[in-house]
Amino acid sequence: MPAGAEIEPLDARAVLRRTLAALGSERVALASSFGAEDMVILDLLAGLTDRPRVFTLDTGRLPQETYDLMDAARRRYGVTIEAVFPEREAVEAMVRERGLNLFYDSLEARRTCCAIRKVEPLGRALAGLSGWITGLRRDQAPTRTTTPKIATDDGHGGIWKVAPLADWSQAQVWAYIRANQVPYNALHDQGYPSIGCAPCTRAVAAGEDPRSGRWWWERPDERECGIHFDPLTGRMSRDRDVEAADGPAAAVLDRREVFDA
Numbered sequence: 640m641p642a643g644a645e646i647e648p649l650d651a652r653a654v655l656r657r658t659l660a661a662l663g664s665e666r667v668a669l670a671s672s673f674g675a676e677d678m679v680i681l682d683l684l685a686g687l688t689d690r691p692r693v694f695t696l697d698t699g700r701l702p703q704e705t706y707d708l709m710d711a712a713r714r715r716y717g718v719t720i721e722a723v724f725p726e727r728e729a730v731e732a733m734v735r736e737r738g739l740n741l742f743y744d745s746l747e748a749r750r751t752c753c754a755i756r757k758v759e760p761l762g763r764a765l766a767g768l769s770g771w772i773t774g775l776r777r778d779q780a781p782t783r784t785t786t787p788k789i790a791t792d793d794g795h796g797g798i799w800k801v802a803p804l805a806d807w808s809q810a811q812v813w814a815y816i817r818a819n820q821v822p823y824n825a826l827h828d829q830g831y832p833s834i835g836c837a838p839c840t841r842a843v844a845a846g847e848d849p850r851s852g853r854w855w856w857e858r859p860d861e862r863e864c865g866i867h868f869d870p871l872t873g874r875m876s877r878d879r880d881v882e883a884a885d886g887p888a889a890a891v892l893d894r895r896e897v898f899d900a
Contacts, residue, residue: 646789651803652683654788655715657688658690658801666769667799668692668721670761671724673708674834675812675823676804682821684772685716694721698756699730700836702824709782711822725756740838742854746861749839749854756836763882770799772852776812777805781832781851781859809849 646654669684671677672694684691693820695709709720726807733741733755742749760860765771792800809832816823826834826836832849848859888892 647787649788650733651680652687653808654685654803655680655683655772656687658767658772658789658803659684662769662799664688664690664692667772667801668764670764670767671695671720671774672835673705673712673824674774675816675832676776676807678702678712678771678802678821678823679709679812679815681712681716681718682815682819686719691716691718692721693718696760696764697722697724698712698836700756700838700842700858701824702834702837705834708822708824715822721764723760725760728872729755729759738800741786744837745768748758749857765795765798768798770801771795772803773799774804775802776807778808780796 646657647659654800669677669680669691671681672695681691681693695703695711712718713720733751733860737748737751764806771792775783777784777786786802786805787797788803788805789801815821824831824834826840826842828842830854831840832843833853835842835853839854840853843854850859854861
């Protein structure tokens with residue numbers, strides 16, 4: 640039985656427990672932007688392992704409130720947060736040629752900025768890992784409705800990609816935060832349900848789509864940076880159902896046995 644089919648019925652804590660047991664706490668890391676979902680996962684991980692690995696992509700354009708939360712997370716959970724930065728030369732060349740706020744000019748320009756500040760650093764952050772954990776939820780955006788709780792990430796060498804909160808609602812996330820007094824980004828109390836880089840995030844009105852404050856000048860089906868989904872198609876950036884065949888693809892499928900009980 641493929642691992643995904645076995646993992647889907649499990650709750651978030653069980654998914655994480657299974658992941659840590661299969662991969663080891665040193666070989667899997669939480670990719671955290673310090674959103675509400677990421678803080679829930681960090682709280683769950685802290686109850687399962689003494690030293691959860693956490694990394695964040697510091698784009699150089701994050702709100703101060705996000706940095707404040709990083710410090711609060713360090714104090715609360717005693718974790719080391721591995722900050723991964725974009726390549727200096729690439730950022731300098733982009734800004735010199737296209738300006739500091741090029742992302743407002745066109746969709747192509749925004750994707751270029753995201754690729755340099757987020758996608759390339761993510762590749763370096765994942766090097767050497769067997770898996771990574773994300774805060775993706777299926778009801779966050781149209782592009783995320785089929786997010787599996789676990790799948791192989793062919794875009795990053797076939798490592799595991801785990802989304803333990805895939806079937807959670809926003810209400811469940813906040814109920815957990817309040818019940819467990821989990822620290823969260825102060826911007827959430829100012830109408831920011833989803834928080835990314837400061838110039839690309841704004842508050843939204845009550846009842847509005849929670850993701851509508853991210854890249855709000857673009858269409859809803861275009862609002863992905865390329866970390867999780869192909870920015871051109873809106874589909875997952877790796878094929879979840881790789882055909883069994885000779886070569887690397889077959890090896891990726893064989894690795895699913897690690898999660899089979």
